[in-house]
Amino acid sequence: MSDIQRVPWWRDRRVVPWLVQGAVGLAILVVIALLLGNLVRNLTAAGLLLTWRWLGQPASFDVAESLIPFDASMPYWRVLVVGLVNSLRAIVVGLVGATVLGTAVGMAAFSGNGLLRRLARVYVEVIRNIPLLLQLLFWYFVVFLALPNSTAAFQWPGVVLSKSGLYLAWFAEGFQWQGPTLVNDVWRAPLRLSVEFSALITGLITYTGAFVAEVVRGGIASVPRGQWEAATSLGLHWSATMRTVVLPQALRVIVPGLNSQYISLAKNSALAVAVGYADLYSVSETTLNQTGRALEVFLLLLGAYLLIDLVISVLMNGVNQLVQIRER
Amino acid sequence: MLQLRSPRLQPSRLQPSRLRRPRLRSLLAAAPVVLSLLLASCANDGGGGEGVQSQKMETIRSRGKLVCGVDGKLPGFSFLGPDGTYSGLDADTCRAVAAAILGDPEQVEYRDLNSSERFAALASGEVDMLARNTTMTLSRDAAGGNGIAFAPTTFFDGQGLMVPVASGIKTLKDLAGKPICVESGTTTELNLADRMREQGIAYTPLKFQTGDQTYAAYLGDRCVAVTSDRSQLAAKRSSFPQPDAHILLPVVMSKEPLSPASVNGDPVWADALRWTVYALFQAEELGITQANVAAKVAEAKANTNLADLRRFLGVEGDFGQQLGLPADFVPKAIAAVGNYGEIFERNVGAGSPLKLDRAENRQWKDGGLIYSPPFR
Numbered sequence: 001m002s003d004i005q006r007v008p009w010w011r012d013r014r015v016v017p018w019l020v021q022g023a024v025g026l027a028i029l030v031v032i033a034l035l036l037g038n039l040v041r042n043l044t045a046a047g048l049l050l051t052w053r054w055l056g057q058p059a060s061f062d063v064a065e066s067l068i069p070f071d072a073s074m075p076y077w078r079v080l081v082v083g084l085v086n087s088l089r090a091i092v093v094g095l096v097g098a099t100v101l102g103t104a105v106g107m108a109a110f111s112g113n114g115l116l117r118r119l120a121r122v123y124v125e126v127i128r129n130i131p132l133l134l135q136l137l138f139w140y141f142v143v144f145l146a147l148p149n150s151t152a153a154f155q156w157p158g159v160v161l162s163k164s165g166l167y168l169a170w171f172a173e174g175f176q177w178q179g180p181t182l183v184n185d186v187w188r189a190p191l192r193l194s195v196e197f198s199a200l201i202t203g204l205i206t207y208t209g210a211f212v213a214e215v216v217r218g219g220i221a222s223v224p225r226g227q228w229e230a231a232t233s234l235g236l237h238w239s240a241t242m243r244t245v246v247l248p249q250a251l252r253v254i255v256p257g258l259n260s261q262y263i264s265l266a267k268n269s270a271l272a273v274a275v276g277y278a279d280l281y282s283v284s285e286t287t288l289n290q291t292g293r294a295l296e297v298f299l300l301l302l303g304a305y306l307l308i309d310l311v312i313s314v315l316m317n318g319v320n321q322l323v324q325i326r327e328r
Numbered sequence: 329m330l331q332l333r334s335p336r337l338q339p340s341r342l343q344p345s346r347l348r349r350p351r352l353r354s355l356l357a358a359a360p361v362v363l364s365l366l367l368a369s370c371a372n373d374g375g376g377g378e379g380v381q382s383q384k385m386e387t388i389r390s391r392g393k394l395v396c397g398v399d400g401k402l403p404g405f406s407f408l409g410p411d412g413t414y415s416g417l418d419a420d421t422c423r424a425v426a427a428a429i430l431g432d433p434e435q436v437e438y439r440d441l442n443s444s445e446r447f448a449a450l451a452s453g454e455v456d457m458l459a460r461n462t463t464m465t466l467s468r469d470a471a472g473g474n475g476i477a478f479a480p481t482t483f484f485d486g487q488g489l490m491v492p493v494a495s496g497i498k499t500l501k502d503l504a505g506k507p508i509c510v511e512s513g514t515t516t517e518l519n520l521a522d523r524m525r526e527q528g529i530a531y532t533p534l535k536f537q538t539g540d541q542t543y544a545a546y547l548g549d550r551c552v553a554v555t556s557d558r559s560q561l562a563a564k565r566s567s568f569p570q571p572d573a574h575i576l577l578p579v580v581m582s583k584e585p586l587s588p589a590s591v592n593g594d595p596v597w598a599d600a601l602r603w604t605v606y607a608l609f610q611a612e613e614l615g616i617t618q619a620n621v622a623a624k625v626a627e628a629k630a631n632t633n634l635a636d637l638r639r640f641l642g643v644e645g646d647f648g649q650q651l652g653l654p655a656d657f658v659p660k661a662i663a664a665v666g667n668y669g670e671i672f673e674r675n676v677g678a679g680s681p682l683k684l685d686r687a688e689n690r691q692w693k694d695g696g697l698i699y700s701p702p703f704r
Contacts (some may be wrong), residue, residue: 273512276550282535289512292473
């Protein structure tokens with residue numbers, strides 16, 4: 001013990017790390033302070049210091065579709081909320097769709113049917129190797145815009161499909177069942193999916209679905225062969241084996257991998273602007289151009305996407321806790 | 329670290345400290361680099377040229393090239409042709425400015441910008457100027473808004489609507505409830521909202537980030553109408569597979585004075601830009617053309633009584649110097665692209681596929697709005 005006392009402080013392992021880390025920390029703080037000071041100085045010189053008053057001014061632009069009431073006389077914060085709701089709508093639908101599709105394809109990779117197995121492989125390899133933006137533009141301009149015009153729309157009882165969207169019968173005001181009607185060459189219906197929204201979620205679901213399928217496949221592959229054989233020897237059918245034996249064990253491998261796929265999907269939803277869907281990024285861009293408050297709008301945007309992704313992360317970590325095998 | 333602290337490794341504790349020392353040294357070695365970076369970042373914001381010195385113009389001169397933000401996909405205004413050169417009214421503005429400041433109209437680096445990128449590109453200094461059919465408005469001009477310094481308007485335009493002939497649409501009212509394609513981040517997007525609100529017409533605005541996507545959606549029949557500046561609609565229509573199948577409605581929804589622009593905060597550069605554009609106007613008024621500019625200079629040099637002409641062409645006086653430009657910036661600009669009338673006719677007027685009428689873009693003497701203040 002006594003020789004430890006004699007070590008001078010500049011060689012003391014309890015002191016030196018603290019000193020070095022303190023110095024590095026201080027240096028980082030100084031750099032940040034300098035950069036921030038620089039920013040504030042230049043912004044002040046350009047008259048662009050952060051201000052949030054514009055949020056209360058009327059937006060005076062319209063949004064194509066909104067789940068909450070909106071018109072052009074409402075303030076900017078309202079239009080940003082409209083965009084956020086539209087984004088969340090695409091993200092939620094996308095998450096559910098990608099999970100269902102991805103799980104199905106991932107399980108198909110273990111099917112006894114060779115055709116199904118190969119189809120799943122081809123789907124994954126084709127989709128995940130093509131940029132998402134390209135796929136979105138393909139779905140929108142090539143597939144959805146090839147639908148017939150309103151006047152020549154596909155019509156089934158309670159369902160109308162045309163270039164402007166999918167129209168479904170549903171309960172209108174006063175719980176009255178109402179089908180799609182054509183008014184002045186424009187379809188109206190209680191439930192409507194625009195082609196922009198459809199193209200976006202189709203693109204997001206097929207793209208993310210391919211990645212989810214790989215995660216699911218990896219999870220299933222991690223379950224020892226013996227588990228399959230044991231289940232089969234008990235006389236369980238393929239689907240029962242999958243449902244009751246393999247998937248529950250695969251989930252603890254799948255869930256952490258899904259987390260990052262879900263987060264990518266949420267971030268990728270910002271590509272909506274390419275297919276004309278009024279998501280958060282799209283309305284922010286118009287807001288930015290009308291107000292000139294680039295820094296503020298981008299701070300809000302960054303904050304919003306960060307928040308969405310953190311919420312997804314927290315939820316998925318919760319799910320992860322649930323599916324972990326309780327070790328006794 | 330955790331392992332090193334474990335008592336089992338106590339005897340060899342001299343070794344880790346010896347290992348740590350080089351790390352400290354490399355940290356010290358990095359210090360000058362960090363310091364110099366800091367100093368550089370401080371030096372950056374110290375500038376901001378006052379007087380006849382312009383930081384931006386110094387940058388352009390030392391670079392030897394003018395970086396000009398254009399649309400790049402708009403026939404008649406700025407369009408990248410199959411031979412790899414840009415043509416159009418906006419591109420010619422860039423050329424005239426390059427000729428004025430650098431003496432060579434070909435020293436232009438064009439940067440294609442979409443309507444949402446343009447102001448950020450200008451503000452960040454990525455481009456020196458914009459000649460990108462940009463409408464001058466209060467909020468874009470104001471220091472508290474986009475903070476842009478506008479040069480004189482080079483094209484007086486108005487917002488219009490294009491519809492397929494087959495649709496039978498004649499007025500705004502016919503568009504009730506229908507989808508209209510519009511490029512996001514433009515004044516047209518706002519004007520459309522304003523006009524429709526005034527008339528109480530509900531409609532669906534479909535916004536796209538680029539002109540290509542906007543017109544692709546329109547041609548894909550997703551919208552029954554597309555709205556933009558009338559000149560842009562005419563320009564885009566000329567590149568459609570069947571131009572005759574589309575008509576411009578007679579409604580004019582707004583004033584759209586399309587003007588070149590530079591960033592606020594460099595008044596010397598803004599003035600140089602402004603007066604180069606005015607010189608193109610003035611040249612038309614004085615009957616100086618690309619063909620006869622050399623003869624006019626010779627004439628001005630020979631005859632000392634032609635004081636106006638001599639000052640304008642930089643034979644006498646110090647207009648160029650006052651602007652921080654060469655004395656002969658006016659003849660250089662005219663020799664490069666011709667006067668305003670020539671630029672108009674060549675790119676969007678009778679000599680072009682667009683065949684736009686001069687209309688408001690005639691000289692003031694002919695009842696138009698093109699007017700240069702005196703060169704005095």
